[in-house]
Amino acid sequence: MATFEQGVYTSVHDLGNRVRAFAIANGWVQDKYVAGTGTTTPTEVYLHNSTNYVSLNFALEPAAFKWYRNDFSSREEPILTLYGNTGFNTGSTVDSQPGSYTNDTTKLTTSHWLLSPCIQYYFFTNATGDYIHVAIETVQNEFEFFAFGALIKQGAYTGGFYVEGKHWAHSSSWSDWDSSGHHSLFDAYSYSGNNRLGHILVNEGLQSWYEVRERDTPYNDGFIIGDTRFRALSAPYLLEITYADRPPLWPIIPMYNDPNGYTIPLGHVPDMRSVSIKNVDPGAIISLGTDEWLIFPQAKKNDPSIDDGSDMNSGWAGLAFKKIL
Amino acid sequence: MATSEGTYTDIHDLVVEINTFATANGWTQDKYVAGSGATASELYLHNGTQYISLAVSILAAATRTYRNVSQSIVLPRLTLYGNTGFNTGNSVSAQPGSCYLQQSEAPVCHWIFGPGNYKFFTNATGDYIHCVVWMPLAGGQNGGGDYQHIVFGIADRIGGGAGGEYVDATWWENDADYINWEDTQHSTIWDGGSTNGNFEGHIRHPDGSGYEWKFMTADPPVFQDVLRSARGGTRHSGFYFIPDSLAPRETFRTTFAIPIMFGVTDGIYGSREVFRPAYVIKDAMSISLNIIEVGDTFNDGSNDWQVFPVQRKRGPYYNDGANALIRYAISAHVGIAYKII
Numbered sequence: 001m002a003t004f005e006q007g008v009y010t011s012v013h014d015l016g017n018r019v020r021a022f023a024i025a026n027g028w029v030q031d032k033y034v035a036g037t038g039t040t041t042p043t044e045v046y047l048h049n050s051t052n053y054v055s056l057n058f059a060l061e062p063a064a065f066k067w068y069r070n071d072f073s074s075r076e077e078p079i080l081t082l083y084g085n086t087g088f089n090t091g092s093t094v095d096s097q098p099g100s101y102t103n104d105t106t107k108l109t110t111s112h113w114l115l116s117p118c119i120q121y122y123f124f125t126n127a128t129g130d131y132i133h134v135a136i137e138t139v140q141n142e143f144e145f146f147a148f149g150a151l152i153k154q155g156a157y158t159g160g161f162y163v164e165g166k167h168w169a170h171s172s173s174w175s176d177w178d179s180s181g182h183h184s185l186f187d188a189y190s191y192s193g194n195n196r197l198g199h200i201l202v203n204e205g206l207q208s209w210y211e212v213r214e215r216d217t218p219y220n221d222g223f224i225i226g227d228t229r230f231r232a233l234s235a236p237y238l239l240e241i242t243y244a245d246r247p248p249l250w251p252i253i254p255m256y257n258d259p260n261g262y263t264i265p266l267g268h269v270p271d272m273r274s275v276s277i278k279n280v281d282p283g284a285i286i287s288l289g290t291d292e293w294l295i296f297p298q299a300k301k302n303d304p305s306i307d308d309g310s311d312m313n314s315g316w317a318g319l320a321f322k323k324i325l
Numbered sequence: 326m327a328t329s330e331g332t333y334t335d336i337h338d339l340v341v342e343i344n345t346f347a348t349a350n351g352w353t354q355d356k357y358v359a360g361s362g363a364t365a366s367e368l369y370l371h372n373g374t375q376y377i378s379l380a381v382s383i384l385a386a387a388t389r390t391y392r393n394v395s396q397s398i399v400l401p402r403l404t405l406y407g408n409t410g411f412n413t414g415n416s417v418s419a420q421p422g423s424c425y426l427q428q429s430e431a432p433v434c435h436w437i438f439g440p441g442n443y444k445f446f447t448n449a450t451g452d453y454i455h456c457v458v459w460m461p462l463a464g465g466q467n468g469g470g471d472y473q474h475i476v477f478g479i480a481d482r483i484g485g486g487a488g489g490e491y492v493d494a495t496w497w498e499n500d501a502d503y504i505n506w507e508d509t510q511h512s513t514i515w516d517g518g519s520t521n522g523n524f525e526g527h528i529r530h531p532d533g534s535g536y537e538w539k540f541m542t543a544d545p546p547v548f549q550d551v552l553r554s555a556r557g558g559t560r561h562s563g564f565y566f567i568p569d570s571l572a573p574r575e576t577f578r579t580t581f582a583i584p585i586m587f588g589v590t591d592g593i594y595g596s597r598e599v600f601r602p603a604y605v606i607k608d609a610m611s612i613s614l615n616i617i618e619v620g621d622t623f624n625d626g627s628n629d630w631q632v633f634p635v636q637r638k639r640g641p642y643y644n645d646g647a648n649a650l651i652r653y654a655i656s657a658h659v660g661i662a663y664k665i666i
């Protein structure tokens with residue numbers, strides 16, 4: 001059971017099959033698998049690990065007018081929708097499994113433009129398969145991400161299971177690294193009105209699943225505040241690297257707004273960090289002791305001062321994934 | 326002797342106790358001027374690159390607002406200055422490299438009535454002196470039930486280099502804001518929620534742009550530019566390192582102690598001011614007191630820590646009533662944990 005894998009997928013369906021195989025090899029149980037094809041049938045993958053259930057829908061959506069790279073044209077869209085659940089029922093659809101977050105929210109967790117063949121994909125997990133983290137260089141220097149797994153919890157509560165997907169806006173804001181219209185993993189600046197957000201299970205308070213997004217006003221209605229983008233130091237990923245040999249890797253700590261108005265940390269995301277990539281290149285490896293961390297831009301590394309609509313730009317906002325061999 | 330606990334008779338005596346503790350833990354007394362009543366006591370100390378001067382006095386009774394009541398009352402007060410040297414001929418506020426000479430402000434702690442109790446903390450090398458002062462509840466004493474903090478020392482510098490010397494003291498508003506634990510006019514120690522502009526603590530950052538001594542203040546800034554301030558600390562948790570909230574932090578049935586960090590400006594990118602982490606306060610953490618009591622200790626696996634409110638554990642939902650004349654401070658669950666060494 002390899003806890004790290006990299007390679008090239010040939011279609012969004014092939015990607016689904018590879019994620020499935022990787023998860024199973026690392027302790028996840030397959031509840032159901034539907035092999036899809038083309039634009040007609042999505043690939044469906046149903047998995048669980050302990051009490052964490054996920055259903056994944058890998059689809060090649062038929063041609064329709066959509067924004068891609070600031071261009072509104074008719075095109076097919078390879079897209080993954082991740083659903084977090086608390087159980088499995090073979091007779092229920094991918095989006096209506098027992099305890100699905102769709103019971104609590106209409107916002108979906110997705111990762112789109114999973115173009116094929118990709119340049120390279122990277123799968124990450126740990127020895128006990130607590131999470132599956134995926135980074136994909138879809139086209140040169142552009143990255144997509146999705147993730148599901150168990151937070152390392154702070155305190156005792158029921159839940160901590162997360163499903164996350166990066167969903168970058170491809171309209172004119174695609175070059176705007178600080179647009180709230182994007183959703184990056186565990187994003188603290190993703191507009192609450194976005195239709196694409198992450199979700200975390202917290203079985204306390206008002207509901208079961210909460211959206212991962214920005215702080216809002218009023219902010220006492222119970223949701224998760226993400227932790228990348230505008231978090232520590234306003235934006236840690238923008239930091240100059242003034243350290244001797246490496247940028248700091250910031251733990252990602254989602255926070256829950258409880259019904260009393262308290263903002264409390266839920267724990268931290270295992271083996272994933274927020275990082276400035278100003279002075280490191282995508283794909284670089286940062287060594288911390290015996291650990292190795294792979295560094296990626298949140299979308300595409302570019303100068304954050306440039307916002308002329310000409311290119312995808314996530315500034316120096318980066319994500320680091322621990323490579324466990 | 327890394328901690329000391331005892332009683333003081335009045336604020337002048339408190340200075341004597343601080344002097345005794347500091348000089349027993351690596352600090353050198355440069356000068357001491359004994360005072361009483363309205364005549365100021367002055368104390369000048371240094372340890373390595375740290376130089377501080379402080380002055381205390383008890384101003385005569387006059388009409389002042391205390392606990393939301395206008396009344397004739399004395400005003401015991403302490404002012405603390407961070408310096409970079411000592412000159413016996415200069416006044417307490419005009420020492421070499423004084424924060425006051427740059428910012429025209431210095432941290433002030435007021436309403437420290439006597440008699441009272443103190444507890445002092447330091448480490449083996451006396452890198453800091455952290456003082457907690459509280460006054461008894463018995464007999465309706467002025468200040469009874471309130472906790473105040475006076476701290477000076479040197480923070481750990483992230484990434485190496487000079488700087489990190491800090492001076493700070495509790496400033497708690499005494500008008501109607503008294504009961505508002507999240508009011509930005511308070512300046513608790515290492516406060517990331519203060520926009521007071523007068524009594525914030527200072528931290529020294531000699532290699533950056535702008536002022537060498539920087540206010541430890543709120544984020545976002547209301548009145549100060551980035552060159553004049555450092556962001557972070559308690560309450561707001563400043564630069565959002567860990568919880569982004571005024572609220573005391575706790576997780577589900579677990580208290581969560583958070584390092585107290587400060588950032589300094591790194592520049593402006595696009596429309597955003599960017600701060601980078603620069604300093605971490607030694608042996609003190611921000612903590613929620615919701616499920617632990619004032620004075621309790623907890624163990625982090627290797628050290629005991631003792632917790633105190635930033636002013637008075639009370640609320641946050643407590644209401645004295647609209648017609649209450651005397652109001653007591655509410656600092657909710659916002660607390661400081663000090664390491665016992």
